[in-house]
Amino acid sequence: MKKLVVLCFLLIVSCDYLNLEKKEKNTSDIIAIVNTDKLFREDLKGIFPKKINKQDSLVLINSYIQDWAIKKLLIKKASNNNSVEDIENIEKLVQDYKESLLINNYKEQLIKEQLDTLIKEEDITNYYNLNKENFKLNEELIKLKYLHFNNNVIDKEEFTDLFKSDDIEDIETLEENYLSFKFYQFNDSTWVPLDKVLLKLPFSKEDLLKKTKFIKKQDSLGLYLVAVKDVLPVNATAPLKYIKPTIKQIILHKRKIELISEIEKTLVTDAIQNNNFKTY
Numbered sequence: 001m002k003k004l005v006v007l008c009f010l011l012i013v014s015c016d017y018l019n020l021e022k023k024e025k026n027t028s029d030i031i032a033i034v035n036t037d038k039l040f041r042e043d044l045k046g047i048f049p050k051k052i053n054k055q056d057s058l059v060l061i062n063s064y065i066q067d068w069a070i071k072k073l074l075i076k077k078a079s080n081n082n083s084v085e086d087i088e089n090i091e092k093l094v095q096d097y098k099e100s101l102l103i104n105n106y107k108e109q110l111i112k113e114q115l116d117t118l119i120k121e122e123d124i125t126n127y128y129n130l131n132k133e134n135f136k137l138n139e140e141l142i143k144l145k146y147l148h149f150n151n152n153v154i155d156k157e158e159f160t161d162l163f164k165s166d167d168i169e170d171i172e173t174l175e176e177n178y179l180s181f182k183f184y185q186f187n188d189s190t191w192v193p194l195d196k197v198l199l200k201l202p203f204s205k206e207d208l209l210k211k212t213k214f215i216k217k218q219d220s221l222g223l224y225l226v227a228v229k230d231v232l233p234v235n236a237t238a239p240l241k242y243i244k245p246t247i248k249q250i251i252l253h254k255r256k257i258e259l260i261s262e263i264e265k266t267l268v269t270d271a272i273q274n275n276n277f278k279t280y
């Protein structure tokens with residue numbers, strides 16, 4: 001029985017050796033050699049795009065071989081010119097990085113499985129009220145409606161009258177004619193950064209920071225109509241609706257930290273109870 005086992009082992013080792021020897025002897029499969037490192041044809045599998053002509057494939061192969069050779073030469077030089085201590089430090093850094101990747105990947109999986117991502121409006125409002133002082137604006141906000149159309153629009157005066165009106169039906173009439181406009185915004189209940197508005201409209205910051213029922217401006221590109229409903233200056237408290245997405249992210253981040261902390265505590269407790277963690 002022992003002889004049979006030994007014989008099987010020798011056969012397996014011999015087969016592996018013969019396969020390696022066959023690959024080494026078949027020099028037609030070798031496409032590049034740097035010192036003792038060899039690059040084989042099979043190493044090029046998967047580097048080609050699906051649709052590539054012969055000329056481009058040759059360029060790609062040459063580039064790949066060149067990069068491979070440079071990498072091997074640099075590794076050789078680096079190994080010879082680094083001290084044993086340097087190499088050990090690098091290996092420790094690689095090990096630490098690997099461990100961090102594994103831990104972070106595991107934590108992300110747990111977060112996906114266990115994190116409560118449902119955030120109630122009540123939670124957002126409570127957090128906002130408790131932390132208002134932390135939500136100061138670093139830019140001006142503005143509520144406004146605007147309209148821009150070409151100079152050759154026939155119904156220019158009619159559109160202007162409709163825009164100046166506060167009647168919902170008049171705004172709806174304007175929306176029905178949207179194909180006549182270059183751009184517009186009729187919803188003046190949303191806070192928007194003033195700087196973004198200035199990129200669209202040829203008005204000065206001073207003009208738009210004034211609450212005004214109606215201002216207009218005409219240039220070679222057409223007529224611009226603006227009505228400013230409200231303004232918030234820098235350092236004012238950010239409105240809840242505007243800061244809401246940020247608060248959601250803050251709450252989710254806090255939940256993540258609390259969840260990971262609980263998971264770590266549970267891991268330590270279980271390890272102690274199962275005698276897998278001891279301190280001396």
